[in-house]
Amino acid sequence: MKNKEVSMDRIKEYLSSKLWLSVVIAIIVLCVVFSILSPAFLQWSNFQAVLVQSSITGIMAVGLCFVIMTGGIDISIGAILLLSATVFAYTVNGTESFMLAFLASLSTATLAGVLNGVLVYYFKMAPMITTLATYNIYNGIALHISKTENVPIDRGYTFLGNGRIANIPVPLMILLAITLIGAYLLSHTRFGTFVRAVGDSQVSATESNLPTRRTIVSAYTLAGFTAGLAGVLLISRTAGLQNSLGVGTEFTCIAAVVLGGTALSGGSGSVVGSVFGAVFLILIDNGLNLLQASPFIYDAVRGIVLLAAVSVDRMSTARQAKTLLEQKALRIGSSIIKQVKKTAQA
Amino acid sequence: MSKQGDSPILSLRNLKKSFGPKTVVNDVSFDVYPGEIITLVGENGAGKSTLKNMLCGLLEPTAGEILIDGTVQKTIIPMEHGISAVHQELSLFPSLSVAANICISSLPGSKAKVDWKKAEQIAGEQLDFLGMDIDPKAKVASLGTGKQQIVEIAKALLHSDRLLILDEPTTSLTSPEREKLFTIMDMLREKGVAIIFISHFMDEVMRMGDKYIVLRDGFQVGTGAIKDIERLALEELMVGRSIGEMDKDIGTPRKEEAMRVENLASYDFTDISFSVKKGEILGLSGLIGAGRTEVVEAITGLRASEGTLFIDGKEINPISTKDVFNSKVAFVTEDRKVSGIFPNRSVRENISAADIKRFIERKIKGLGFRKEDDKTGDVVDEMNISIPHLESKITNLSGGNQQKVIIGRWLSTLPEIVILDEPTKGVDIGAKSDIHDAVAALARQGVAVILASSDLPELLHLSHRILVMRTGHVVGEFERKDFDSVKMISLAASSAHEE
Incomplete structure (x- = not known):
């Protein structure tokens, strides 16, 4: 009997350590619901479409989750995506070199990330406002370059978005690679450890002599890089630059990261969870689409899901705070704890 | 238990700290020998924290000298001198494992690949040394306050194992956790670690201390061996000032x-x-x-x-x-x-x-x-x-x-x-x-x-x-x-x- 309890506790402990568990369950539930409502949902081609669509949000979410784990936020990633796509479109059309365009857009995006990190760290500005400002800057630069014109690119350069290797879509492979790299970075490198440490307490991190500055700047740089990569993938898929590219993705990505179990307050988080979060959100779009819901309702649904995700995050923080208070009450033998116990018994 | 033959690890000579016109620590001098527990007592605002911060290199003294192993130090670099402090506010990272917390300042392995096995082993040894059974893989957030405190001590001792400063370590501990901490303190004393123990609680001071330093309004008003002083006398030293002025006219309370x-x-x-x-x-x-x-x-x-x-x-x-x-x-x-x-x-x-x-x-x-x-x-x-x-x-x-x-x-x-x-x-x-x-x-x-x-x-x-x-x-x-x-x-x- 006692052994059984112990093993149950073990299982519970293991499961609660897997932050992405709830989003995986949510994905399964969603799949069941949609497959009942729409026969088209269960088709392999539909699944593939969902996964390919998720790869753009998923790749960005991996970078973003590091920023959120440091206790920050980056809402400029949607604009970095557009900027990167713009740079790609003009370089590839101008030089007809895929490699040059690829490198140019990724370096631009990475630099944009560095700038975010430097502003947040050195100027001690609130990440929300800082990246709101840089969002406008990057967006403005991109629109200034394109003059809001649509710029088609040659089909020959869209392998990253539409190509297949061994019949597996390339974007999916890139997503897989980025997820693995992200997961490795988080749990096996010093950087990953420091990211969580800084998110737990920047003061303690500084006192423990950790490279706080480098960690924060690197996290924003990573978010910039992944947004840039997503930008190249997206323009490769659409085979042309539109000025609406990437609008609102930052919010989908934040929602994905939070849904995946990363605490908005920083500290604990999960790379894999963030990717699952992205898949979940794309699934909702996909399901709504199959159910022929009005496309104008998508935003509202996304908003509601984000709200739900944030309140789940909030509730778990509140629960932790309450446990601490209760521990204290127990220590001093407060009568309110006795009452709690009594009601529990009754 | 203090080894009187040894020379002091730390000596303070007429240490003074002022903030503007206000002097918070005034003319404090004492020696700390290996293997002794010095209890630092005083009322709120007596200057204990300021003194602690000077010993940790966080504040620079206005006047006076701090000697380590007999040499005057201009600036205190705690790790270099083997000094570590466990502050009232723990400085752990709850999202990380016990092993990561203990080894955070010098993670084994390379930048690109942390050797977690090694870290867990180091942490395990450190916790064994303290006689604690804590899983190095466990997340710190999942531990109770008492165990977190032990992890903090293990982290502190990893780098600096000559002088440990404990600032009110027992305020948030349960009785058994406190006993455990005291056992560890006794054990560290046996091994020659010096401890400066700051506590409000007089029973703890009387029980654990070898020497006492009483601060009042920044002045060192009493120093000596715990065994030579009664608790009451120590408390009188803390309060000190004669409280004769009860002549204020505060009226008489009404009936209602x-x-x-x-x-x-x-x-x-x-x-x-x-x-x-x-x-x-x-x-x-x-x-x-x-x-x-x-x-x-x-x-x-x-x-x-x-x-x-x-x-x-x-x-x-x-x-x-x-x-x-x-x-x-x-x-x-x-x-x-x-x-x-x-x-x-x-x-x-x-x-x-x-x-x-x-x-x-x-x-x-x-x-x-x-x-x-x-x-x-x-x-x-x-x-x-x-x-x-x-x-x-x-x-x-x-x-x-x-x-x-x-x-x-x-x-x-x-x-x-x-x-x-x-x-x-x-x-x-x-x-x-x-x-x-x-x-x-x-x-x-x-x-x-x-x-x-x-x-x-x-x-x-x-x-x-x-x-x-x-x-x-x-x-x-x-x-x-x-x-x-x-x-x-x-x-x-x-x-x-x-x-």
């Missing part, structure tokens, strides 16, 4: 009851029952963390609690801030900067804020601020506040004047019950005396006053009656004629584990 609290309980305190009469000043005494602030916040409805509150014989249920303040209660909070002043506003606005209607006369409903200047000016005169102008920003005033503005703000609401939490914290002597006069005058006018303060002399000076609190309980009640500072300190500074 102004406020009564029955069985108030919350997360931070329990079984709080008392009543205050009109014209009575009730002092709430206790160390930091005893629950004074929490109690006064609960009776003003700012903190959720259970229990019954009567004001003027009427029950207020539930205790809501609105109902309490409508019952002519005024509350001056502990933290002036956070919950007292409106920092960007003028003195005028800060005074009239609590009851603007009393300050203005309006010809047209909802418009105009006539007479506000005159009436706020009256408050300034009454409270003896020195300001250049009514429109000066309140943050340009000294702490004492800011506090007087806030007290003036609340007194202008003509309250019948006044609750003051640390009303003279961080104010100069002149303002302190003005505030004391104002409180005494209130009592003489028949206003009931609840005065929560960690400054015992202030309470002895002003109160008709004092309740002593400790870890959320009321542990003693004294009438003015029976005031006994040593007894009060002794009650407040026993750890809850003592009984």
